[in-house]
Amino acid sequence: MLRIAVVGVGKMGLSHLSILGAHPDVTIAAMCDTSGYVLDVLAKYTGMHAASDYQKMLDAVPLDAVVIATPTKAHYPMVRAALERGLHVFCEKPLTLSSEESTALAGLAAEKGLVAQVGYHNRFVGAFAEARRLLDLGAIGRVTHATAEAYGPVVLKTKGGTWRSQRSEGGGCLYDYAAHPLDLLTWYLGTPRRVGGTHLGKIFSTATEDEVYSTLFYDDGSTAQLSVNWSDESYRKMSTRITLSGTHGRITVDRQECQVYLRDTQPAPDGYQHGWNVKYTTELTAPVWFYLRGEEYSAELDYFVRSVSGTLRDDEPTTQNSFETAAVTDRVIELLISDAEQPGSGADDALGQPARRPSAAVQRRQRLAVGSARARALLVHTVASGRARIARARSTRKAAR
Template identity: 30%
Template sequence: MEKIRVGVIGCGSIAQHRHLPEYVANKNVELTAVCDRNLVRANEIAEKYGAHAYTSYETLLNSGKVDAVSVCTPNYLHAPISIAALEAGLHVLCEKPMATSKEEAEAMIAAANANGKKLMIGHNQRFVPSHQKARQLIQSGEIGKIYSFRTSFGHGGPESWSVDGKESWFFNKEKAFVGAMGDLGVHKADLLRYVLGEEIVEVGSFVETNAKDFANVDDNAVCVLKTESGAIGTLAASWAYVSKEDNSTIIYGEKAILRLEDDPTYSLVAQYTNGEIIKYELGKIQSNAEGGQNNSQVIRKFVDSIKNDIEPSVPGEEGMKSLQVILAALESNETKQIVRVKK
């Protein structure tokens, strides 16, 4: 088939580090358009990649120059732009969190279904080799019943890598809707659902702003989660880990403990009750730091879903279920109650 013509809406860091270079590297893609409200940035990126520059996403969507778009904008624009693109007959890859409410997420899914187009959410943690291997081990029954888990995703904060530094939309509640929980926590909610192979049903949380005095969104959050099978564990999301990034997950099972991205050399370590330890060297997790996996796989999976007309690896429904965990955490912090995750 002919190459898929792609436009990238929002030319900030995630577009520059992931979407743009990965589209260009994909032999099935022609990068035809880029859009950013900042005209200088739009023109610079367009010139770099030989694409058309737009400052209005509506103009791009109706240009006839694209078959699919990546939505890499501030969070509050994810739903309106994705819905407009789907209604314009385009496939959509949307960054996470997919929306700022369940209603927005449902509207995105409805627009994809009504127009027969692909909607994929950029939850790249599913494609990390150690995470995929852990899921296989759990599904095969080799780990036995899962009792507990803990997962954390933390770094020094977006100001170090966002194109706008401390002025970034990440720190503005009007545009971001949520801080570290939306940036990092939703990744780990999605990862737990994927690796454990079950839904999270109850959440209790503390969600604070205590590290960034210039921000009006959360920068530290710790949640207690309960799954449908009764496993309980914690999820921490932080912009206050000032040294090395932490992107680790530990799963405590009946027959083994699985340590994911917890050892600097071995991306998965399985410690069995009989004393056996198996260390897997599966390639580093992707990160904004050097040495991480260069290809997030998200772009390739999205392109494959269009090319082969198959369901995306992370469809809108999956993005919404992971968003629901974050929404429950925010509600728990507000009400000081344990909150059931809405279905």
């Protein structure tokens, strides 16, 4: 039996606690939270060991792994402390608020040979997984463009807010919402070379963004457009959708279904035909032992348990939702922030290499444009000042009469 502690028993933590508590190969060795009331209630009705001090729990309770579902700001120190003690880690997304920290955690986990995964649950949704399988088969040829969207009713009031609405605590709409479609783009298309035209807009929030729009550029010439808004009450709950356009067809996929259009320019994969095809999540999803909110949440935790115990099937990837892929998503988010704050700075590639400086000719044109703008402003100012002096003189003459 795998001995696991669940750290942070808010919305996601309670879900993970319920799912793992029903897993046949898991024992909940402890649960940890800063709320004494929550711990008292859970301990009373579940009999589980409750702890309010994370470090003391790690030292006192025999564990094989931890599941961390705390506010994002606390992820880095908690994950690092667990890895240093030789514990496997499943951490809720995003991994951290810094790609440098995420990369460091990925390196530490690899150095110690530990399983380290992040809760990007869409990778375990049947429809999204089918889109990835079709891409691997080359069903729509080379992807030329993608659209990644996520909308939902998270922040709908100006007053109030939670840790998710603070950039320094949860990362705002970028880290909490846009991270999901960005992770899917990483899974489907790899690492973007640069980003551009990024807009981070406020609707209700004062300390962070509520909407995110940008374009991602890839080495093979393909592009992807990102459109995210967590202040959209026209959606009852979060809705994530990816559209992939290729040389031989198109895929549009969300949690419910995978719509596929295949041109007759190459053979169709087994189970598909030229023209339109629709595969529903219900036919693409394997049953799980415990259902809560969606099969994907049980599937991702079961994948973690089997990764730790070494019982993955031969046909399953061993790095489905690793710290390494999460660090790439964190780096892309940083590029978006940089590009929004200083347009053009998002031209750095996702590996951190500097963007090329503009050519000498471009720099000369830029200087001329700035000079022209200044000259126009000076001319306007001079004319306005002259008119003001004439008006004052006329006023003085009238007063003298």
